[in-house]
Amino acid sequence: MSGEAANSLDGHAEAPPVAFRRVTKRYPGTQEPALRELDLEVPGGEICVLVGPSGSGKTTAMRMVNRMVEITEGDIVVGDRSVKERSPAELRREMGTRARRHVEATADPGAYRARLAAAIHRLAGR
Helix, strand or coil, X not given: CCCCCCECCCCCECCCCEEEEEEEECCCCCCCCCEEEEEEEECCCCCCCCCCCCCCCHHHHHHHHCCCCCCCEEEEEXXXXXXXXXXXXXXXXXXXXXXXXXCCCCCCXXXXXXXXXXXXXXXXXX
16 A cells, blocks of 8 residues: 555545654753654554643644654654655645643543543544
């Protein structure tokens, strides 16, 4: 398969896999990287949820996939092509990301996991 998404049986394009390969992002004027050597494989068609504290690099990672933020080191491969080989406009037309800035904290981790699982199922249309 080329960099294009394959067609699934229902006629919709199947999302390609996304691979972060030792991706680092350093913003100018900062000593510590915003994201350090991220290695992550997301199989085609799967939903990936990044969860972590403020400042852990979640938004930076998402924004590098469609080149809203440029990679300092490493690479991100969508399908079989580096995002560096594609224009930001092309990447943004072909994929969607969703950032949730605030998640309600709870003293009950089980309830939080249940709400997160329900949200993922809604996103997946299940």
